[in-house]
Amino acid sequence: MSRFWKLVRTGFLGFLLVGCATAEIQEGRTVTGRVTDESGGPVANTPVLIIGQSLDLVTTRMEYQERGRKETRTRTDAQGQYRLEFIPTNLGNYFYLFFYDKTGFDRVKYRQPEPLDITRLLAEKRTVTMNQVLQFQQSWPEVQRQIAFYGANSDRGTILRQHGLPEKRESSRSDAGMADVWWYYAEGVAYWFSGDTLTRTQQFTPVQGPAPPK
DSSP: OOHHHHHHHHHHHHHHHHHTOOOOOOSOEEEEEEEEETTSOBOTTOEEEEEEEEEEEETTTTEEEEEEEEEEEEEOOTTSEEEEEEOGGGTOSEEEEESOOTTTOOTTTBOOOOOEEOHHHHHHOSEEEOOEEEOBOTTHHHHHHHHHHHOTTSHHHHHHHHHOSOSEEEEEEETTEEEEEEEEGGGTEEEEEETTEEEEEEEOOOOOSSOOOO
């Protein structure tokens, strides 16, 4: 690589690094807002997290290296409101706002939103207001229809609300007769039904990607 292109490459990387510059903020900050769905209704008791990364600039490689991360979290109230008060430097020097988590987020009903980089906003303001509209899953209307068909308190209705639509359904013969089997490969669980009654649960190593053939 010629010296010219090395300088160009270094300058471009420098530009990118400036675009994601870290911030040492020792004064208290407040992040607040409201979470609603597409219909405008509040989304209650959903997780809201701020993840702080501690990044060090490695000048020899012109890139940041993470040496740790911490978080602060809360949940929305009945009106979908949330409020987080914290000292940023206690978490790190680069910050993302998440409106989901592995647990507590209703992924059957809502699509997972993208995290938001709030580092620059925290550096500029003591109070940052960030509202979020959660989009419904494309399958949600069908999940609702099937829950209404089977009954919300039925075994099938409970599983539909917990996992959503199964990735595959099939009939399987057992000692008790024919069973209807629902497979959730990505979650590593399958359910056997005799009529409307859950008769068996099988757990296995989750399988990512398209459902295996029958």
